[in-house]
Amino acid sequence: MAGVVVIFDFDNTIIDCDSDNLVVDGLGATDLFNELLPTMPWNSLMDRMMKELHSQGKTIEDIVEVLKTTPIHPRIVAAIKTAHALGCDLRIVSDANVFFIQTILKHLGLDKCFSEINTNPGYVDEQGRLRIQPFCDFTVCPHGCSFCPPNMCKSVITEGIRASIEGRKRMIYLGDGVGDYCPSLNLREGDFVMPRKNFLVFDKICQNPLALKAEIHEWTDGEEFEHILLKLINRITIEETTAAQFITTDFKLETLSVSGHEVDAREDMVFRVLLQQKNGEGV
Secondary structure, eight states: OTTEEEEEOOTTTTSSSOHHHHHHHHTTOHHHHHHHGGGSOHHHHHHHHHHHHHHTTOOHHHHHHHHTTOOOOHHHHHHHHHHHHTTOEEEEEEEEEHHHHHHHHHHHTOTTSOSEEEEEOEEEOTTSOEEEOOSSOTTTSOOOOSSSOTTOOHHHHHHHHHHHSOSOOEEEEEEOSGGGHHHHHTOOTTOEEEEBTTSHHHHHHHHOGGGOOSEEOOBOSHHHHHHHHHHHHHHHHHHHHHHHHHOOTTOOOOOOOOOGGGHHHHHHHHHHHHHHHHTTOOO
C-alpha cells in the first residue's frame, strides 16, 4: 500500500529486548555499565562501554555473536515481511545505533524491508573498536524537546519523513518508550499509533489520551502486533480506495464489490462522504 508509512521504534518494539543492554550483559560488562550510568548520557555511555570492551579484548565478532541471540517474536518478523510485500514504506526511528540494528535485521532476514533507518551512528574505527555517536550533537545544537533524550527528538525525524514524501501519506507509528511519546503527540488525524501496553509510552498516553489526534491501538506481544498492524494497513487501503472512487465532480456513487469484512468500513466512508456533500463541504 503505497499510501502507508509505517514507522517502528526498534528496542522492545521490533525486538523483545534493549539491544544496548543485550550486548553489555552478554559481554559481562553489566557492573561497569551500572557504575557509570549516573555519570553521563546513555548514548555517551554506550560509546564508553565499547571502548572498555575493546580494551578487554572483545572483538566486533564477539558483539555480532551476541546480537545474533536477540529475542524476537516470529509473528513480528512475519508482519514486517507482509507489510513490506504489500508495498508499505517501512522506516525505523530508534535511539539504538545503526551497527546493532543493521546486524540484527540482516540476521533476521529483514534488512531489505526498510527504506530508511534513523538512529545513532555506529561504525568500526581503524583500531577495530565500535564507535557510537549521537544522532545530533546536543552540545552544539540542542533540539529543545523536554520529552526526548538530548541526542534525538523523534518528532523532528518523523516530521522530516512526512515532509520528504510526495502525496498524501498516512502514518502508523509503533513504539514502547517515553521517547516515542513526542512523535505520537505530533501524529495527525487519520494516523494511528500503536503503543506497547504496560510500557512507558502507553502509560504516558493513558494519562491524557485526548492529547493525541491519532487513533490509539495498543498491543502486548507479537501476535497482537501482527494482527493490529495488518488490520490497520488493510483499513487504510479500503478507506483510501473507497475515497478515491467517491471523489468525483458530482459525487456520484460508484458500484463497489466488497467482501463481507470490508462492508462496515466502506459503509462508514460512504456515510461520511454523503454527510460532507449534504453540508456542502469538500471531501
